[in-house]
Amino acid sequence: MTAITGALAMAVAMGLGRFFYTPVLPAMMTGLGLGPAEAGWIASANYVGYLLGAVLAAYGWAEGIERKVAISGLVATALLLLAMGVSSNVLVLAIIRFLAGLASAFVMVFTSAIVLSHGLAASKPWVQSSHFGGVGAGITISAAMFGLIILADSGWRTAWIMAAVLAFAGLAVVMRYLPRDIVRTGPARKEPPLAWTPSLAALTIAYGIFGFGYIVTATFLVAIVRVGGGSSLFEAGVWLATGIAAAPSVAYWMPAVRRVGHANVFALGCLVEAIGVAASVLVPLPAGPVIGGILLGGTFIMVTAFGLQLGRQLANESPRRALALMTAAFGTGQILGPVVAGYLADWSGSYTWASLAAAAGLLASGAIVLIYCRPRAA
Incomplete structure (x- = not known):
């Protein structure tokens, strides 16, 4: 039940609170007259909030008080989803997305601390897979809901309001079943200052570059479909395929981790994702975005999760500080990604150069981890 509760929390905070912007974005751009640069700034505001959180x-x-902070973050997420459905001003939308990013970071850090500690205490490593799989489950559910909204000929405002309804439903379950506290070997205490090693520093840099590399496609994949002439229903279908690939991704990469270690799987995931990111713009519709969505979904949660696990190995005395600061580096990359991609799209008239820059970043991230982090992780 703890694993399911963690998955629901991640589905609400990440699958809805952070990534629902992607399928709704093309309709918002049309309805509000937004260009790629404006859409990128709104997206980046979310990642600034995530970085601050x-x-x-x-x-x-x-x-x-980790549980109280996590629940408060979920309440804020639901309310902010509702606010997106009744707002039109670009600045207001950016502020809403900033606050949603702040809330999602708190939920991710503190819910993960609670749920993963219970999984470790019970010697059940699959709890991690279930917990992070909630992100993909949230993407899948929201994509299916968005497809139904398209079939019903409803607008993008209805989509945000329905996302808020789903978030409140998930919140009710999390409030009932999320454990009261982290499993500790002693009383609550502050961790010692983080001891930076070359391997940990390299991993943190690579994690930030990964944030830049994955977020371009994660933000603009559905917009890429629209620019390529795909239908609204096909847009929802591509995002649905992304979510279906993402939900079990941590689980089906686990055998590879046991065989070759976190660092090698991190690097391999970056390579696979780079192929998908490039394919989304280089391979024509319908195959390109579908390949891109599946390879993105099948890797980005896994690389995120296993990167944090590798960080815990490299900073076992201060794991929460390492998790939070790596997430901050990740957030910095995410802030830059949509802004750079938006301006490149405005300049070039397509998302091709932005996506190829993202693919190059993913390759660089994997190479850094492979070179500097593999021996220590082993």
């Missing part, structure tokens, strides 16, 4: 989470103020 991750940095704040690195300090010890939440010791002993």
